[in-house]
């Protein structure tokens with residue numbers, strides 16, 4: 273392997289990890305977060321929810337299966353920067369078209385390799401996700417210069433990012449087989465596998481930009497409304513939250529995932545807060561309050577809804593409950609409304625990548641629409 277140029281990962285608290293340039297060379301700034309998934313790096317990199325973040329892969333070996341033309345979760349890589357320990361020298365997979373390194377270069381994503389990602393993960397776990405920068409080649413400066421650049425970059429709290437990743441124009445994903453339902457999916461940063469899960473169940477999915485108005489939603493005469501995942505601070509989602517309230521007021525069945533869970537929660541009157549380091553991985557245990565069963569889930573979030581496991585509360589739309597919580601730390605993982613047809617989860621039932629325990633939630637959405645039709 274050719275020697276790689278020098279690179280540095282600089283955290284806002286002044287901690288510096290030296291390593292080797294990986295992917296494009298230059299500078300990238302963003303919030304450093306760690307993801308514990310041992311597989312699924314292509315889906316992670318192309319998940320729009322990671323926009324604005326520098327993703328640290330806790331697992332040491334990344335890139336082993338190269339980059340293929342099938343597994344992208346959107347049109348491009350959204351992470352601002354990428355941190356790995358030991359990149360594959362020779363990827364091997366029958367679908368691989370190029371190396372991860374080549375793809376990062378092709379898309380101009382600045383990364384760093386040869387970083388002790390376990391030590392870095394422990395640092396972020398104890399001190400919290402924080403702003404960081406990856407600097408390589410000519411962009412390398414003195415530590416003081418690099419820290420100053422990091423400190424001048426925007427924080428994740430207060431970041432309104434959905435508008436930067438949403439589709440510019442509406443589009444339709446046709447149902448497979450007979451069309452049983454029509455659903456409006458509000459694109460706050462949707463992943464490709466989500467419409468795929470719905471169309472398999474006879475749903476025609478109308479994906480609308482995050483700025484869609486109530487009139488635009490109603491013009492489609494939807495049987496249900498879906499709120500997608502997405503990047504940024506849920507406290508900034510005023511438009512989506514207002515739209516959700518109007519949909520709830522009309523008793524149109526509603527299902528939200530991740531950012532969508534936070535938006536539904538805000539519409540029901542709950543607050544959101546920034547977690548210390550969030551949940552990012554593909555083996556996060558969630559408990560369903562009603563059945564006490566555990567699902568192993570795919571997750572990627574840094575904010576969470578306020579609330580206690582099982583807590584019932586009165587919302588402007590009647591009674592509701594914190595229906596799911598995380599077995600690791602008790603964080604809110606799902607909501608159910610009792611007087612309007614709405615529910616949501618903080619995790620990813622589309623599971624790309626990840627286990628399929630939560631896939632039946634799409635069937636629950638279908639049942640909710642069946643009951644109303």
Ligand SMILES: NC(=O)CC[C@H](N)C(=O)O
Nearest residue numbers: 501502530531573574575
């Ligand atoms: N995957 C998501 O939808 C993430 C939601 C939100 N941006 C968070 O970090 O909590």
